[in-house]
Amino acid sequence: MKKNVYVYLLLLPGLIILLLFLAVPLFSTVFRTFQGDEGLTLTKYIAFFKDSYDRGVYIRTLKLALLTTLIAVILGFPTSYYISRVSRRVRGLYIIFAVFPLLTSPVVRSFSWMVILGKNGIINSTLLKLNLIEEPLRLLYNEFSIVIGLVYLFLPLMIMSLVGVMENIDEDLIEAAESLGATRREVFARVIFPLSIPGLIVGSVLVFTGSITAYTTPQLLGGSNTTVLATLIYQNAMSLFDWDSASVVATIMILTTVFVTFLINKLSSRLNA
Amino acid sequence: MALLSLKDISVAYGKNVVLKNLNLDVEKGELVSLLGPSGCGKTTTLRLIGGFVEAKNGRFVFNGKDYTKIPVHKRNFGFVFQNYALFPHLTVFDNVAFGLKQRNIPKNEIKKRVMEILETVGLKDYADRSPRELSGGQKQRVALARALVIQPDLLLLDEPLSNLDAKLRVKMRLEIRKIQQEYNITAIYVTHDQEECFSISDRVAVMNNGVIEQLDTPQKIYNLPRTEFVANFVGFENFIELELEAKKIDGGFYKLKNSQRFKVTHFNGREDERYVKGAIRPEEIDILNEGGEKETNTLKGIIGISTFLGKHYQYVVETEVGRLLVNGSAHKRYVKGERVTLYFPEDKIVLV
Numbered sequence A: 001m002k003k004n005v006y007v008y009l010l011l012l013p014g015l016i017i018l019l020l021f022l023a024v025p026l027f028s029t030v031f032r033t034f035q036g037d038e039g040l041t042l043t044k045y046i047a048f049f050k051d052s053y054d055r056g057v058y059i060r061t062l063k064l065a066l067l068t069t070l071i072a073v074i075l076g077f078p079t080s081y082y083i084s085r086v087s088r089r090v091r092g093l094y095i096i097f098a099v100f101p102l103l104t105s106p107v108v109r110s111f112s113w114m115v116i117l118g119k120n121g122i123i124n125s126t127l128l129k130l131n132l133i134e135e136p137l138r139l140l141y142n143e144f145s146i147v148i149g150l151v152y153l154f155l156p157l158m159i160m161s162l163v164g165v166m167e168n169i170d171e172d173l174i175e176a177a178e179s180l181g182a183t184r185r186e187v188f189a190r191v192i193f194p195l196s197i198p199g200l201i202v203g204s205v206l207v208f209t210g211s212i213t214a215y216t217t218p219q220l221l222g223g224s225n226t227t228v229l230a231t232l233i234y235q236n237a238m239s240l241f242d243w244d245s246a247s248v249v250a251t252i253m254i255l256t257t258v259f260v261t262f263l264i265n266k267l268s269s270r271l272n273a
Numbered sequence B: 001m002a003l004l005s006l007k008d009i010s011v012a013y014g015k016n017v018v019l020k021n022l023n024l025d026v027e028k029g030e031l032v033s034l035l036g037p038s039g040c041g042k043t044t045t046l047r048l049i050g051g052f053v054e055a056k057n058g059r060f061v062f063n064g065k066d067y068t069k070i071p072v073h074k075r076n077f078g079f080v081f082q083n084y085a086l087f088p089h090l091t092v093f094d095n096v097a098f099g100l101k102q103r104n105i106p107k108n109e110i111k112k113r114v115m116e117i118l119e120t121v122g123l124k125d126y127a128d129r130s131p132r133e134l135s136g137g138q139k140q141r142v143a144l145a146r147a148l149v150i151q152p153d154l155l156l157l158d159e160p161l162s163n164l165d166a167k168l169r170v171k172m173r174l175e176i177r178k179i180q181q182e183y184n185i186t187a188i189y190v191t192h193d194q195e196e197c198f199s200i201s202d203r204v205a206v207m208n209n210g211v212i213e214q215l216d217t218p219q220k221i222y223n224l225p226r227t228e229f230v231a232n233f234v235g236f237e238n239f240i241e242l243e244l245e246a247k248k249i250d251g252g253f254y255k256l257k258n259s260q261r262f263k264v265t266h267f268n269g270r271e272d273e274r275y276v277k278g279a280i281r282p283e284e285i286d287i288l289n290e291g292g293e294k295e296t297n298t299l300k301g302i303i304g305i306s307t308f309l310g311k312h313y314q315y316v317v318e319t320e321v322g323r324l325l326v327n328g329s330a331h332k333r334y335v336k337g338e339r340v341t342l343y344f345p346e347d348k349i350v351l352v
């Protein structure tokens, strides 16, 4: 019996590192945002949401993250279903293709979109050549380009999560549904979709969290009037040296992520019933 | 005309030809089993009928219509899978109701029919359970109910009982047979369990290597197999080469390799062939006592290895025409090296 106690000692180094480098800084960051002149207070948060600029940034970030998640779901579902149904060998190949964007740095990935969407980029020059437009479209440095960049960045996470669940759906279930009169589409709606919900939850949470905290992509593909929360934190901390405000924004970001994760979970189990 | 007929069906997976010009006719209301060793193509045949695999050539005619190219969801065939394939996200009720909802049947009608069929399979009280909370036998019954409730034109069952223990298998096969007859459903049943197959079927198709070797009643398959493969499969373990000498009204007279003579009284269609094999089960061969010699249908032999099988001893006996398996009474054990005379009753030999 006594021996078991020593086993826990093995956890100690890891625990110390986690506490020291993760829990303590996180807690102290969050804690100081509630500190006022006389005890705990929410004044800093009230101030954040009263400020129309800050509120605007918050709503924009939320909107972009939700939009990215939604698009990733719509694009990810059919792709994942297809990948999960091909033979095991081909599947490996497709997955490599799908995660390929993850293998380069976000900076490189954003730059490649700048090349595509820019004033003299591929899209504009093609459209100009075809005489479909008279002058280049403004495709870059707006919310549109940020969403494109984020979807490109995080779609692999959605696909990986969905494929993981979908490849475990037994072929027999699909055949059983078909034998009971379901067309391919009905099989998808009545069997595949409900059984994929766990993957949908994981994928959505990953994409949403990634999008709401993204810094590089909005920085490179967005413009001066498309500031997001991560940029705001950076500005507050590094340009204005206002660490308190930066902490407030960071805490809001964390709480929002937790809340939306919770919502996605709730919504999904509702869908399942 | 048969309700279902497969005409010269061939199926291949890549280069591997699995069914070779297979023909099968099934009448309405009949339960036909596909029996055969592992890998002979039983499941493939069933899946072809269900529409899950495509024929390379040949036709599948059902109820006078060409079904070869009809998609699965339009066939209205009930399919019972070996591992049940119940939808894990649905309750027992919703599993059974799946096919009815697909057919846009009014809600109260669905409820009535689902509860009715659940009553038939004895699971009325389990409607709200999830498949996870059921035993193997109960899952099997849900799978059966789900396939039956759509009033299928044909019921296809792929080794539906193979995941159950021996006792439950016997109980369930009786239930399946009862329901099939009650609803007058035409069914095709895949199994590799002989007893199960014989007890449940109107006719049995014994398959080997992608072809049907014999399609007959269970009694005929068991007693009068027509090919060496079928004979071997149903327990005829001894094959003796015979050459026809004379055919008379009461039987055929054959010469063995060692010039011994055999009379065979069973006629099953092979009696006009000059060279055949006489098949006989180990338990049908008698070991004669000293002095009990007969003129025909005997062979001398030497006892080899013996094994105790409970009801009897089984001996390997070396004879002039080869090694034979013979069962003897459990009361007397012959010892190794003992010389014996074997008697092959004329009505127990089957020509293959």
Ligand SMILES: Nc1ncnc2c1ncn2[C@@H]1O[C@H](COP(=O)(O)OP(=O)(O)OP(=O)(O)O)[C@@H](O)[C@H]1O
Binding pocket: B013, B016, B018, B036, B037, B038, B039, B040, B041, B042, B043, B044, B045, B192
């Ligand atoms: N999807 C497939 N791809 C390639 N070959 C297959 C496939 N399914 C079956 N086969 C091959 O076809 C042959 C017949 O298979 P089938 O499943 O019909 O046999 P079976 O009679 O049902 O056997 P068992 O009693 O073991 O279930 C086997 O040799 C098998 O290896």
Ligand SMILES: [Mg+2]
Binding pocket: B042, B043, B044
């Ligand atoms: Mg099989």
